[in-house]
Amino acid sequence: MTSLVITVTETLRYRGAIGQWSWVLHRLSGLGVVLFLVLHVVDTSWAVFWPELYEEAIATYQSPLFTIGEFGLVAAVVYHAFNGLRIVFFDYNPHLWRHQQRAAQIVLLVTLVVLAPVFLLMFGHVLDFYNSAPQVLPLTEVLRAQLVFLPGFIAAIVAALILSGLHGLISGGDSATGVVDPQGSRSERFWWSFMRVSSLLILPLVFGHLAVMHVLQGVFDITAQGHDVVGTGGVINESGTAVEFVANRWNLLVGGVAVWRVYDFALLALVVAHGFNGLRYVLTDYTSHSPFLRRASVYLCMLGALTLLVLGVGALLGTIDETAIEMGVEAMERLHAGS
Amino acid sequence: MDISFRIRRYNPEAGRTKPYWQEFELNDVEPSHRVLELLHRVKWEQDGTLAFRRSCSSGICGSDAMRINGRNALACKLLARDVGPKIQVEPILGLRVIKDLIVDMEPFLAHYRQVLPWFVNDGPLPADGRERLQAQEDKDLITDSTNCILCAACTTSCPSFWANGEYVGPAAIVQAHRFLFDTRDTGDDARLDALGAPDGVWRCRTIFNCTPACPRGIEVTRAIGEVKLAVRKGATAGIIDPATIKQQH
Ligand code: HEM
Ligand code: SF4
Ligand code: FES
Numbered sequence: 001m002t003s004l005v006i007t008v009t010e011t012l013r014y015r016g017a018i019g020q021w022s023w024v025l026h027r028l029s030g031l032g033v034v035l036f037l038v039l040h041v042v043d044t045s046w047a048v049f050w051p052e053l054y055e056e057a058i059a060t061y062q063s064p065l066f067t068i069g070e071f072g073l074v075a076a077v078v079y080h081a082f083n084g085l086r087i088v089f090f091d092y093n094p095h096l097w098r099h100q101q102r103a104a105q106i107v108l109l110v111t112l113v114v115l116a117p118v119f120l121l122m123f124g125h126v127l128d129f130y131n132s133a134p135q136v137l138p139l140t141e142v143l144r145a146q147l148v149f150l151p152g153f154i155a156a157i158v159a160a161l162i163l164s165g166l167h168g169l170i171s172g173g174d175s176a177t178g179v180v181d182p183q184g185s186r187s188e189r190f191w192w193s194f195m196r197v198s199s200l201l202i203l204p205l206v207f208g209h210l211a212v213m214h215v216l217q218g219v220f221d222i223t224a225q226g227h228d229v230v231g232t233g234g235v236i237n238e239s240g241t242a243v244e245f246v247a248n249r250w251n252l253l254v255g256g257v258a259v260w261r262v263y264d265f266a267l268l269a270l271v272v273a274h275g276f277n278g279l280r281y282v283l284t285d286y287t288s289h290s291p292f293l294r295r296a297s298v299y300l301c302m303l304g305a306l307t308l309l310v311l312g313v314g315a316l317l318g319t320i321d322e323t324a325i326e327m328g329v330e331a332m333e334r335l336h337a338g339s
Numbered sequence: 340m341d342i343s344f345r346i347r348r349y350n351p352e353a354g355r356t357k358p359y360w361q362e363f364e365l366n367d368v369e370p371s372h373r374v375l376e377l378l379h380r381v382k383w384e385q386d387g388t389l390a391f392r393r394s395c396s397s398g399i400c401g402s403d404a405m406r407i408n409g410r411n412a413l414a415c416k417l418l419a420r421d422v423g424p425k426i427q428v429e430p431i432l433g434l435r436v437i438k439d440l441i442v443d444m445e446p447f448l449a450h451y452r453q454v455l456p457w458f459v460n461d462g463p464l465p466a467d468g469r470e471r472l473q474a475q476e477d478k479d480l481i482t483d484s485t486n487c488i489l490c491a492a493c494t495t496s497c498p499s500f501w502a503n504g505e506y507v508g509p510a511a512i513v514q515a516h517r518f519l520f521d522t523r524d525t526g527d528d529a530r531l532d533a534l535g536a537p538d539g540v541w542r543c544r545t546i547f548n549c550t551p552a553c554p555r556g557i558e559v560t561r562a563i564g565e566v567k568l569a570v571r572k573g574a575t576a577g578i579i580d581p582a583t584i585k586q587q588h
Contacts, residue, residue: 007502010432014496015409019547023498027544087545094564095583100547185535189571192541288503288538 004286018104026083027282029076034275036073038308039149041268045311047246048318052331056145058242059335061219062134063142067126070219074118074210079111081206084199091196118215125218134220135336156303157296163303164296191277198274205267223332231260241328247320261316268312276305340424342368344381347429349436350388358436361386370420374407377426378414378440391440398554401490404431405440411492411552431495433504447491450507453533454515459526477522479584484517484562486555493549493559499542506542507534509549509559516562519575527575535570543567558585 011020046054060066086103090096137145213219217230225240229248237245249260283297342365349358363381375393382389394400396415403414406429408422419426434442465471487510494500494508515534518524534540540563549559569575 003502003504006432007498010501011498013409014406014432014498014548016496016546016548017551019545020498023544023546090545091564091567094561094568095580097547097550097558097561097564100545100560185532185539185570188537188539188541189535192567193571284537285499285502285542288505 003289007286018101022083022086022104022107025079026087029080029083030275030278031282032076033073033080034279036069037271037275038304039146041272041308041312042149042152044246045315047243048315048320048324049311051241051243051320051324051327052334054246055242055328055331056335058219058222059137060142060145062129062223063137063139065139065142066219070214071119071122074122074214075111075115077206077210078114078118079107081199081203082107082110082114085203088196088199121215122218125220129218129220137335156300156307160296160300160303163299164292167295167299168292195274195277198270202267202270202274205263206271208263209267239325239329241325241332243320243328244325247325250316250320265313265316268316269309272305272308272312276301276308279304340368340370340419341366342377342419343425344377345425345427346378346381346389346439348389348439349430350390350438352438353388368419370418372419373415374412374417374419374422374426374428375403375414377419378428390438399488401488404490404492404495404554405429406431406495411496413490413492413554416554431491433495433497433501434491444491446504447494447508447510448489450494450511451489451514453507454511454518455526455530455533456511456514456518457526458518458521459524462525471523473521473523476581479581480520480522480579481517483557483585484513484520486557487513487517488555489514490554492552492554493557496548496552497543498546498548499544503538503542505538507536507539509543509563512540512543512566513557513559513562516566519566519569520579527569531570531573534566540567540570 011024014020043054043057046057061070083104086100086107090100090103212231221227221230222242222245223237223240225237227237227240228234229237229245232248232252235248235252237248250258250264252258252260280298280301283301284294287293287297344363344365346361346363347358348361349355363385365377365380368377373396375396378389378391378393382391391405391414392402393415394402398413398416401413404411405414406412407414407417408425408427411431414428428440430436430440430442434444434447436442460471489510491510493513494510497506497509500506500508512534515530519527519530543560543563545560545564547560549563550557550561553559565578568578572578
């Protein structure tokens, strides 16, 4: 903790150049997106495993709190992506370092230029929604719905601490960090390259995902009854449930291939690996003084990544049938009756 | 010119267990005086207990790196007129403060030793039994990194190092660069392994605080980038394009 506190306060005090602020933004945006990723993958898996809860989750996404969060999410992803490209470029061309200040400024500029029209379009969806006299969940309900994550987070942290303790016992005490270890050396080399290669693949996937789900249509259109479902060539969401919306997308076959399932799988796998390895970088930075906490950080990231992969892949392989959609309809009626 | 000086003090022996700021006023300062001379005036004229390191007073020994007006520099290289009438001085960050501006350099030097910063070549000596000569183009690859004076200004300007004292740090990587890209040296494998460890070169997040902090004008982040590529490749050949090296001779 002290190393985290010192780093935060002294980063604010040290008069570094723009690169320091690029790093702060890159780190915060990455962490923010990882946090949302956890909520989002777990929520989405409910479309298959727990349709009622999925309806509720989408209803919370349509509340003002999440609308603000959505603008933040899009801004974070856009900045992180362009800044990531800058990092990758200078990583492979270190001799051009003199241009990095200007490049960092350009990244900020391009982010703003891209975000301006994107925010306008997104704002259009928000206006449309509120003009249609919608039923909006009250804030307390929205927050209460997030409470289900709390035991999950606590369980993951406790499990990581226990695993780290067991690891320490079995390996016979705390092995020092920073010792020369060719094995560690090889895996870090892999992860460094993976962060860069994966980011180049993630970029088009994640931008495509954001464009389809947040810009072309908004989260409000997910539950628009009789509305066509984005990216399906005109399939209609008959029931107006979020469950049917997901079913329509995932069941779309192009040449016998469920293209959106494949797309979402690629996005899931790459982003989970990239995001949780990024989280590992951040957590291990601030726990170097304690081998116990450091190992726990690594276990926490492994557990998190594994959980999301299992839930996400499980959902992508699952089927959403008529009964699931009926459950969605009922949940929706309950939600509307309640608010 | 008159200068008001704000200095971060710490002296547990005198019973003050917490660091604190102390202000000093200096009159008749020549604009061409260096911050180090101002520190001397404080020590000699106002408070003899002020502690700081210095030796050469001319930017060669690397003993007086400190954070001056928020940024790391050598006190013996910064002129009063360039830092203005208000000067704030504090110890470099990330190493334990022993007294006032003096920090414990041992962890820093331990990282330096970690990269095997010495010449390795067990092959036979040249016929005349004397120097291993090198072509100028080969020397150009390492000229910049041979300029390092181990002042620690770069390493202690780095947020990755503040967070994580296990990180080998910019200075040790610059020193490793000097030997890795020395065409006569054969110790690369062990060095690349040491640098590829989890707290090795990968902890660099290209924040670029180190490069402007370096009093020798070394292209620190570039050197780190080249070492990263060498570690990834497992070899140093072909990493640096000679055409991109700034001319120094
Ligand atoms: C959109 C395309 C993306 C690109 C081009 C990209 C690029 C990068 C790069 C190059 C790094 C390494 C930075 C370094 O070593 O200094 C990185 C780190 C990171 N990324 Fe991404 N990324 C992208 C998307 C994402 C997404 C979607 C997430 C969240 C799930 C994410 C989370 C992180 C985190 C947490 C880090 C670690 C940050 C740190 O160590 O300070 N990234 N990203
Ligand atoms: S690279 Fe520059 S700042 Fe770093 S220790 Fe060497 S001389 Fe000092
Ligand atoms: S006193 Fe030697 S470098 Fe400043």
